[in-house]
Amino acid sequence: MVRNLFWRFIIVLLSTLAGIFYLVPSITDNIPSWWHEKIDKIHLGLDLQGGMHLITEVQTDKAIENTLNQYVQTLEEVLDEEKIPFIEITLRKEQTIAVELLDKSTNEKFEEVMKKNFPALTSLQPETGESFYRPIFALDKNEIRTVKDSTVKQALETIRNRIDQFGVTEPNIQRQGEDRILIQLPGLNDPARAKRLLKQTAMLEFKLVNDEDNLQNALEGRVPPDSEILYEENVDKETGIVTGRHPLLLKKRTLLTGDMLVDAQPQIDSAQFNRPYVSIKFNAKGAKIFKTVTTNNVGKRLAIVLDNVVRSAPVIREPIGGGRAQIEGSFTLEEAKDLAIVLRAGSLPAPIKILEERTVGPSLGRDSIDQGIRATVVGSLLVLLFMFIYYKLSGLIANIALALNMVLIFAVLAAFEAALTLPGIAGIVLTLGMAVDANVLIFERIREELRAGKTTWAAVDAGYAKAFSAIFDSNLTTVLVAAILFQFGTGPVKGFAVTLCVGIMASFFTAIFVTRVVFDYFVLVKKVKSVSI
């Protein structure tokens, strides 16, 4: 028994040292650098550190719509090539494509062409009538799933890129479920700017201005088939409200897009009152197209369209071979910087909607930490004091175990890089109250056994043995409950579940194993005649 005691003591010593080892970096900076490198400070949750937590939803339906739009365009080209005449191809609200063929006799050839070129489109019941035959198509279910999935993946990438460039330490960006993305930005100073940066779709397109057809006619409804009307907006700096829009008639065809960019930088035009602008550089393919377009259209205007709003439409004065261009507008320097960021990071494949936001300012975070520490200290003192008064020296032993329990909780948090949240601190305080329960069970049992007349050692032994099953069951149920909480909770509540769970499991070790070692030492080694309990 004594031999055994030695090894048990070693276990207690080692775990105490390990606990302290993991805990120290969080308390002080006065330690050699290798220590700091191995072990981080305890991670604080957003509610203690300050920062922004967003849950966004990728509007994958929009992506499906875009895909179908592309199919419509491609279909028009293919039918032209295959010389199958059609009246029109329309995209319907229910996400189906209706093709109105000119001549019924081309049906067979049409079906062949569809099967060969568009395997992802499944045909639904066609609409027939006296004079018309309209096959209807929808996207195959697997294709829909694939498109939605890749849209979310791409959105995730783009968001990551943007945040990387925004410069936040330790951001957390994760996919949640099918189409949601969780974004956590600790220590964020300007949440409004971050949200703008994230939400902007940033689809950049270059289109030629149509100066041949009449703008007035188009505004009255007679838009030429190859053109569209987009607006240039004037925005009031202060309020962000659009104060004026004037329409431009543009050729629909997109000549260049944002994904052909290889760089974008904010610049200041010293020649023009230090006005900020964004200079962009195309990749090789884009540069070539740009050269061709500018060569063939000297004197015409090229519209730079961002998210379907015309930013500027400068006149092409000469062919531009270097693949560089400028986006001008009434930017502030910060806006120019942000625009450059989103252009570099790429455009979002579909719009994202913010479903949930929780932002905590750093001052509240600091206050919460202070309050948390105060509550923990007071709670600990009350419990420790009580144990000492009620159980005397045995209470002191239980208190040592409690102290070790706390050290272990923090050490485990630090080791697993789990975040400490405000409810997590509450969990630690609760653990104090609950961990003590194990010792109360044991001590009450020991008292009972002593009253029944057992010898000191026998009473201690019986106390531990008989209390064990109750301690085990009650600890297990608490861990079960904590596990359920972890599963169903978000952020701060998860932090609570973690500290509760870790605390109870650690208490199992400290309240039973550690205190037993101390008791055994006094009873077996020091051969005390009676326990102070």
Place this chain on the structure above:
Amino acid sequence: MEFFRIKTNIDFIGKKNYAFAFSGILILITIISLIMHKGPRYGVDFAGGISVRVKFSQPVTAAEIKSGIQTLNLPNCTVQEFIEKGQHEFQIQSSTENLDIENIQASLSQALSKKFGEGRFEVRKVETVGAKVGKDLQKKGLWAVIISWGMILIYVGFRFKHFSFGVGGIAALVHDVLVTVGAFSLTNREIDLTIVAALLTIVGFSINDTIVIYDRVRENRRKTPSALLPEIINQSINETLSRTIITTGTLLLAVIALLLFGGGVIHNFAFAMLVGCISGTYSTLYVASPVVIFWEEKIRGKKKRRY
């Protein structure tokens, strides 16, 4: 020091009918309160909407704030001052329905700037939750509580090999959750995710208590197999009484520390724990055990036979 030096022999079980009545009244009050308030008062977590915590650099009243944001027409708008009086901190809250949750923050800041001047206040915390997400969380919270009941029913039944023990345990847990929710409804406090966490912790704590007594019952049954169930239970409760009171006591010490020093969010949580803690102990003595007896006697007809 010892509170219970003399072996107590209180007849707990004898009073079980009074206890049933008392619990019945508590639950009735809870239900009435819930009906009157049209359900529990949900925080933004569950109802969806926006909750903003603002600190002002000079004394203001809730009424002034409310009039300042009048023009925004926020549905179900409430303005409450934070408990730490003298800090000039308020919580402005509104539920979603017509809210454009993405732009509401800016409008709110603007309105406050207009009324009180720029830089006179600091937005310390913002929570906006879309209605869809709110409903999701409601479901999750409810499921979490129900699943915890279920798992414990299975576990207790398995460990103690008598279905009645499980039923008794669950009855105590349901009682505790209802009473806590009722207390919140009566005092018009908000129920959000942290409160659900408190409810589950209460479930964990309450079942601990109950298990300790069941464990003793199991032990005593082995020692005196010929005794009748109510007597064994009474004896077990008396034997573990000191432990029950002390454990509740130490947990209460921790909860009081949280209540007084935890601040804001933690305050409500601590209140829930306070109610739940007391209810948990009470339910162990006066709900779980009587239900076990009831189940064994009436449902399984083992009144006169030995248990």
